[in-house]
Amino acid sequence: MKAIASAPAKMILFGEHSVVYGEPAIAGAVNKRAYVEIKKSYNDKSILKSYDLNFEVELDTRNKSYILKKGKPGIIRYILEAFYRVHDHSPIVMTLSSEIPIGSGLGSSAAVTVATLAALYRYHNIRFNKKSLAHDAHMVEQAVQGVASPLDTLVSTYGGLVYLSRNKTFEPFRVNFNAPFVVGYTNKHGNTGKMVKDVRSLKNRNSKVINPVITAMGNLTNYAKQAILKQDYSKIGELMNINHGFLDVLGVNTVELSRMVYAARECGAIGSKITGAGGGGSIIALCPGKSKEVARGIAKEDNVLQVNFTKRGVSSRVRM
Ligand SMILES: Nc1ncnc2c1ncn2[C@@H]1O[C@H](COP(=O)(O)OP(=O)(O)O)[C@@H](O)[C@H]1O
Ligand SMILES: C[C@@](O)(CCOP(=O)(O)O)CC(=O)O
Numbered sequence: 056m057k058a059i060a061s062a063p064a065k066m067i068l069f070g071e072h073s074v075v076y077g078e079p080a081i082a083g084a085v086n087k088r089a090y091v092e093i094k095k096s097y098n099d100k101s102i103l104k105s106y107d108l109n110f111e112v113e114l115d116t117r118n119k120s121y122i123l124k125k126g127k128p129g130i131i132r133y134i135l136e137a138f139y140r141v142h143d144h145s146p147i148v149m150t151l152s153s154e155i156p157i158g159s160g161l162g163s164s165a166a167v168t169v170a171t172l173a174a175l176y177r178y179h180n181i182r183f184n185k186k187s188l189a190h191d192a193h194m195v196e197q198a199v200q201g202v203a204s205p206l207d208t209l210v211s212t213y214g215g216l217v218y219l220s221r222n223k224t225f226e227p228f229r230v231n232f233n234a235p236f237v238v239g240y241t242n243k244h245g246n247t248g249k250m251v252k253d254v255r256s257l258k259n260r261n262s263k264v265i266n267p268v269i270t271a272m273g274n275l276t277n278y279a280k281q282a283i284l285k286q287d288y289s290k291i292g293e294l295m296n297i298n299h300g301f302l303d304v305l306g307v308n309t310v311e312l313s314r315m316v317y318a319a320r321e322c323g324a325i326g327s328k329i330t331g332a333g334g335g336g337s338i339i340a341l342c343p344g345k346s347k348e349v350a351r352g353i354a355k356e357d358n359v360l361q362v363n364f365t366k367r368g369v370s371s372r373v374r375m
């Protein structure tokens with residue numbers, strides 16, 4: 056018997072970082088996924104491995120520890136946190152494959168966490184639904200990163216384009232929003248846990264300056280919600296540019312991200328901004344009628360990822 060699950064990456068259109076302080080945010084699932092398969096091990100060892108991410112780990116389930124045989128520990132922390140919340144001591148082999156660039160602001164941590172939990176629940180025949188899964192995945196991200204908003208895990212679980220409000224209710228957008236975005240990413244990776252902590256200490260050191268910025272980011276997201284409902288691309292673009300400026304204020308911009316943001320605008324994007332935690336990673340550019348030009352401009356020095364929004368959230372099953 057095998058348990059199989061997959062979950063999508065996401066793009067944050069508005070509100071990264073400010074969402075950690077309870078401000079609203081808008082994000083959409085995209086058609087790049089993380090896949091997890093769990094099956095019984097035929098020796099007494101439990102193994103986690105990924106060919107894509109080039110890691111292999113042997114688990115010591117009794118001591119809740121592990122031996123890294125190959126690769127970097129990074130993403131493994133999310134898998135282990137999920138694992139030890141659900142799994143017993145029975146030996147298994149878990150394989151992760153992922154189409155999502157890691158540490159790039161596209162929510163690989165959330166997708167891997169959601170897919171791992173869903174596969175574990177299937178493997179152990181534990182009842183779950185999207186609400187409980189999104190909640191549990193958020194707990195895992197929070198445990199690993201210290202602080203995390205529920206946004207990425209919600210989007211990865213439910214799919215679609217969503218608005219998360221100030222009081223944490225989340226609403227799917229009812230409009231069919233197919234705005235043409237180009238994603239650019241650098242080879243320099245960000246680390247969400249570190250970026251969130253850096254923003255918090257900047258905020259603590261300069262609270263009277265940074266607190267109003269965070270509130271303004273929330274207000275901006277609410278304007279963006281209206282603009283999306285009206286499919287007003289030029290307003291959305293204007294708000295993306297302002298949002299990028301605020302993220303720069305928070306200190307999460309880098310030379311590479313700036314380069315991509317301005318290359319995109321020069322090539323005809325009507326809005327461009329960091330997406331995700333920053334410190335490396337990705338930008339998104341809204342470029343109606345100019346996608347090819349913008350992709351070419353970014354690709355001169357960085358990388359382009361072709362993505363589309365998807366309504367498809369987590370998916371899981373058991374195969375005999
Ligand atoms: N090559 C890699 N192999 C394994 N883990 C990695 C690798 N590169 C980065 N990581 C880890 O993956 C995680 C990515 O999560 P995060 O920083 O939230 O970014 P994102 O969710 O945007 O991909 C981090 O814990 C980071 O340490
Ligand atoms: C910066 C933040 O708002 C989003 C982080 O997204 P990512 O891990 O960079 O894909 C953090 C959070 O919402 O928990």
Ligand SMILES: [Mg+2]
Binds near residue numbers: 162163164207247
């Ligand atoms: Mg993440």
